[in-house]
Amino acid sequence: MAEKLLHNYPYLIAALIFAVGCYIVLSHTNLMRKIIGVNVMETAVFLFLVAAGNVRGGKPPIIDLANPDVAYVNPLPSALILTGIVVSVSVTALSLALVVRIHRQYGTIDADEIAAIRSAEDV
Amino acid sequence: MFNNLPVLIVVMLLISAFLAPLFVRRFRRATQVVAGVVTWTAAGLSAWLLARVVQAGPIRFAVGGWPAPWGIEVTATPLSAFVVTVATVIVAIVMLGLPREQRDWPSNRAGWYITLLLLLTAAMAGMTFANDLFNLYVFFEVTALSSWGIVAAKTDRSAADASFKYLMLGAIGSSFVLFAIGITYVVTGYLNMSFASAFIAAAQLHPIIPWVIATFFLVGLALKAGLFPMHIWLPDAHSAAPTSASALLSGVVVKVYAVAMAKVFYGLFGGASLEAMGISEMVRLAAVLSILAGSLFALVQTDIKRLLAYSTVAQIGYVFLGFGLGGTVGVAAALYHILAHGLMKASLFLASGKVIELRGSRNIKGFAGAGRLLPLPMAIFTLAALSMVGLPLLAGFTTKWYLFNAGLEARLYWVPVVVILSSLLNAAYFLPIVWRIWFGQGEAEGAADRRVPGLIPLAVLLVAVGLVPNPLLNLLQQAAAWLIS
Amino acid sequence: MEDLLLFIFLTFLLAASLSVCFIKKLIHAVIVFGVYSLVMSVIWQMLGSPDLAITEAAAGIGVSVIMIAVVTRLGREDQ
Amino acid sequence: MRKIFALVVLLPCVAALILLAAELPPYACPDNPTNNEVPARYLEKGVEEAGAINIVTDIIVDYRAYDTLIETTVLFTALVAVMLVLKGVEKQNAR
């Protein structure tokens, strides 16, 4: 198994980064840091897919019309991840906007402090 | 042309959404009307599609003319056409109340809100029609982004907080789903569900692979749908949103995620192998926990919108339970509950929105004596609440009955016990409110304006669905049979 | 050789993500995150997806810039 | 407390992923299931069928154009949501 893992190390690294990203989101109370964590998670998945698209000795999938016998990497994951990146930018944008608004309205971007303010409001 | 319909419904909604912010500043009323008309048109088209699909069999449409493993395939099956019809109809009905709700909003905010609602509808439709996993994911994200947006539509600060919480957990959920899609692609080489499932069935995969795929899908979608241990964002988000948004989020959106889960699970693995992997067991367990915990949490709420949100946690458990039980009857029960609960929850939110507006507070004490001020909305609230409790002849009972049958068919004898227990708990938190409405002592003033647009169609549909469930259930069993096969 | 380079970069990526987690000061974490996306973009170039590399570079820079702008604004008001 | 909770949630996840990573098809091997008829057609006929020599562009704008349409919608949605979130929200007295 260790050998297999070593051979699949991009997958392994992607899995570990995914976990680290998830850990950042769950363990930190700072909202900005949570946003970074989500980004890390998403890029980890992207890394996983792009690595899966790689083919040993493959060239980037831009067809060389003069030279038909070139091996190319799989273009599909790249196309997917291009979409994925835009999605993650969008999510980041919205979460940043929310952080700005939370800061405007609560004066803090720490989840614990916000929770404290809210529970004080409820009483 | 007709085969384009699943895409055209989505694109039509999208185009109207793109146009809305451009025109809302000058022609606000017209924008609202056009949005409503477009949604009703989408509802009509999807109903037509449903009728055609039931008659002539599923439509498989290759977008852009590229056949399945290369291009994106969109399928209109009885299942997806039904779910889209339900979603669009409920959205259209809820949108009837927009002009009234947005009276005091600035024009541009109103426009953005309408845009997001249209985008949400389009994305739900697209998600349901998708047969391509990545296409599903992209629509998934549009749904998510637009629901995060509408949760924060109110300007008070709890809305921002709730939306952020929702966003974080939703983003984690999306990552899990994307990871699962990625693994599926890496293992099978296909994004199309039909092809991937054929590959999974044929290849000798190490058992951990499908298990991890299914678990990641389950975690991701359960996070989005607010199943019990992952429901923590739901009460905040559904209570902080404007009334129409709460009605839609609770009534429709969470269920579309459940349908997505069912589609992915049955589309990729099939019922037998889900059972063998223990995934069905996991879904059922989560559903039961959700049913019981949601009701118990709802029992101690004093804020009506939070109460209804927790009740959604419980009710989404029914849907998951139905899907987890499998078999035509179980899936049909889940689908029926999607419609029934959509109608019930939307009516409950709309009616209580009126009370909140009247009293200026979300405390359930505000319901005292509301029956005299708002007789019709409160009568519909009562109807929907009793339906939630599961009184015979109302829609909630039919769900229960079919879940019983499904549970007994699957030889899981605890299912009736759980469902009965849950309806008792429902009674425990809904009946005091009903009593307050009619017999409580409250302020007698107010209520110059008794109309709640959209409530009457919802109630009529709810009664009809409860009294004449038979044709619908026949249809749903067809849809379920298609999903399972 | 190429594999070794990739291995080093990937390990660096993991280290960068871990340091995002454990760096104390927020602004530093954001900057490290920017570096992280640049490294990611290099890796993607190595994996044969120049399209992605360009997009990620642009998006990573854009997102990091906006993040830094937001953080500094929020930080300024805090003090 | 929060950290312990996060670890407890994540450890099984990490374990599953590591087990999975070992069982996935080997990295960068030309015989992987991903290198099936799908990318083959893109690479062989993409230029002829869609007209761009950058195959990734072919895929995103032609073969999978629907995804890309929705993707622009994602960006649009995000922007509309951002404006709804921020515009016209006044600063409040924080505490």
Added chain:
Amino acid sequence: MNVLILIAVALPVLGAVAVWLPSLRRAPLVAPLLTAVLVALAVAGLKLMPGGGETSTWWQVAPGLSIAFRADEAAWLFAMLAAALWVPATAYANSYMAHHRHKVRRFFTFFTLSLTATMGIALSANFFTLYLFYELLTFVTWPLVIHNETPDARRAGRVYLIYSLAGAAVVLAAMVATWWVAGTLDFTPGGLLAGASPAVIRLTVILLTLGFGVKAAVMPLHAWLPAAMVAPTPVSALLHAVAVVNAGCFGLLRTFYSVVGSAALEAAALSTSLLALASITIIIGSIFALRQDLLKRRLAYSTVSQLGYITLGVFSGSPGLLLGSLMHFVNHGLMKITLFFCAGAIITRTGIEHISKMEGIGRRMPWVMGAFTLAALGMVGIIPINGFQSKWFLFQGALTAGRPEVIVILLASALLNAFYFFPIIGAAFFKGEEKWQSEGLSSALIWTPVLTAALCIVFGLIPSLLHPLAAETVQSLIN
């Protein structure tokens, strides 16, 4: 669709709506009475008209779930009893509410709706219909229990609701089990579960006992009944003599013999423990009744105890005991409604609710207390009154069924009845001084108890009025 059944079940809904007619000033008083009379006539007509025993299906909700009605013997017996007693109860309620003006319209709306629920239970042709109206009965009687809206009433209402809803939920579970085993819910004379395994039958029987036992006030499930005594007296009369408790007993009867079936019941081999349950209810109920000072609470515990007689026959499965219990079903209804009418009249006139303060009241209100005495004597089982008859047939049944221990229970209970009724009568007529100012009472408060008491005597004197009917019913249930 049978018109008479339609009238019996649906007319009260119209009546309840008519209560709110603004153009009729006396609508709250007239509409319920008219409804009750028409319903009673319709039910009577069901026996006389041919074709009353046919099933008429109203609505098919889902496969196997239909709303259907049929007036077979047992159905008619319960429907007739309820409809007939509803007329005096309504008349009584009219007078009573004229004295206690509080939300009269609301009261009569739900009062009349209860008639629908009761008729629906009585005439149901399948388990689903029975369950539907059983659930409905809870919802329409609950506002009556908390009518006064005092804290006590609210508490009682909550208890009532919790017990009833839980009971209905258990009935639902039994219904699911039946559906699963039999594939149909239609009542059939031989029962549906004949071929099922003993374990399933046992489970179903236990579920049914728990579910209907709540409203039938079988002993550990009886607590709601004394609590519900805070309701207005017409409601108590209705709940305790006519509608609710009898609905519970009827539900037991119906489901035991038309769903489970007597053969399957025997196979389940539960009758001994169920009989023990009923016996405990009889004895403990009487003992609790002894300790009450509040008249209505004493009557409530007496009801608990007397319902034990009825459930005893149902649980036993033997024709003889069942005959006795069916007769007691009717007789107890007559006697208990009389007793509550009297209690209400006393409260309305004097404001006295405690037995210890009732010395000499019999001389002040001779008619009312006379009726009370007659009914109480019937309860004890003194000879010319109808209570004696049911006990007599119960004795006979016990002997033929080979259960002599039942006789001991019945005798002990009769003794206890005497212990808790005679002191009231004695105090009312032979103690105290005449010191109350008489207040005018509406006539209905007096003539209704007198009427029902007279009926008690009539039924007691002419056994052939009731016995053939009961025998016929037993025949139809056990063949």
Added chain:
Amino acid sequence: MPDKILREITSLLLPFIQMYGIYVVFHGHLSPGGGFAGGMVLGVSLVLYILVFGLDSCLRKIPHHLSSALESFGTLWYAAVGFVGLLRGASFLMNKGAGIDVGTPGELFSGGLIFIITIGVGVKVASTMLSLFYTLVEED
């Protein structure tokens, strides 16, 4: 306040960055990149402009409502192009299959609808970045 050197260097660099962005958009079908990458580069260049020269000077050149309108317009453009295939009797979003001339592969004006769509996407992404930055940094 950014100092003079920064301003000078930025004003020198910006045209090149923007040229590069436009190049990437226009050559999306020939070389790496495309609408998203190029649009993003353009957008980032505008953000850089704001960071150096201030929000107001940028708002004067490209008002907020213009960038928002462009944003809607870019998306609409895409959807409208999708209908070309439908109007020609083929299916939605169809390119060559609907009989559109895709030109000679490898030339700038080739790829049929791909080229048109890419430009729309580029405009959209650039204006989105700009509007996003406007909205996030605006004080109100």
